[in-house]
Amino acid sequence: MAQALHDFAEQEFPQAAAQPRVAVLVPCFNEEAAVATVVADFRRVLPDAAIYVYDNNSTDRTAEVAREAGAEVRRERRQGKGQVVRRMFADIDADVYLLVDGDATYDAASAPKMIAALIDEHLDMVVGSRIDQARGAWRPGHRTGNLLLTGFLSAVFGQAFKDILSGYRVFSRRFVKTFPVLSDGFEIETELSVHALELAMPVREIETPYFERPHGSFSKLNTWRDGFRILGTILKLYRSEKPLRFFGSISLGLVMLSLGLATPVIVTYLETGLVPRLPTAVLSMGLMIVAVLSVSSGLVLDTVTRGRREMKLLAYLAHPALGETRRDG
Secondary structure (H helix, E strand, O other): OHHHHHHHHHHHOHHHHOOOOEEEEEEEOOOOOOHHHHHHHHHHHOOOOEEEEEEOOOOOOHHHHHHHHOOEEEEOOOOOHHHHHHHHHHHOOOOEEEEOOOOOOEOHHHHHHHHHHHHHOOOOEEEEEEEEOOHHHOOOOHHHHHHHHHHHHHHHHOOOOOOOOOOOEEEEHHHHOOOOOOOOOOOHHHHHHHHHHHOOOOEEEEEEEEOOOOOOOOOOOOHHHHHHHHHHHHHHHHHHHOHHHHHHHHHHHHHHHHHHHHHHHHHHHHHHOOOOOHHHHHHHHHHHHHHHHHHHHHHHHHHHHHHHHHHHHHHHHOOOOOOOOOOOO
């Protein structure tokens, strides 16, 4: 009888009976010195996981070293971390996805805890919030830049992440398969965070140790260039996801400027009946017209954004949660 019940459960609820399929995704560019350590560490803590290393036009032996370490190696020719993540999310089929950089700075031992939190708490994303273990783990300016960008994202989208730039994350299948990757480079982490916030997905941060790069491994992140690119990404996402606020703020600024220019002209007209500064009056009127057009654009785009967000949410809900399966009839 017990065996019959077990067989019935496996037939009717195959996902509940089977262990979730875990895929470890490792984007790499010139990480010959570190990638073997990354593959070995995650193979040790996640022996049943499939480990994929995506080589992004490395000029060293990254691909060969990763293959020798036991990873499945694939290649993405379009340069940029965002390009690699887009290809990974499109190609790999799994129930749980773990994304980690190939520089051996993240703690593999934290992976089981992050995956358990995703499954047990029915989350869609778990972020490894970095706690540095050495002075050299963070490059000069990176910590300050991360704090500023994290604070700005929190102010814009209304929810705080401690570490929005962490490259150590665990995702559910329905997050991955409904995430439209638009970024090309290191701003991909910001886009991942904003996607979760916009759809109000259940997420969590777990503190994880963050180590210094091994000897011979060098960061590809440029503090100023990539910092401005990430800031630009936040502004573009703010414009596209919160258009009424974005264009409303522009409109408010133009209205204040217009009133500031118009006030002396109006006062002079009321006192003398003359308009001696006609160009100022014309400029003020033009600014007010532009302000009205700006807020009108925000209203129209807000309606479009709401419809787009509803479509994204419907696509997200079309995928069953981890451990659930859909049955017809």
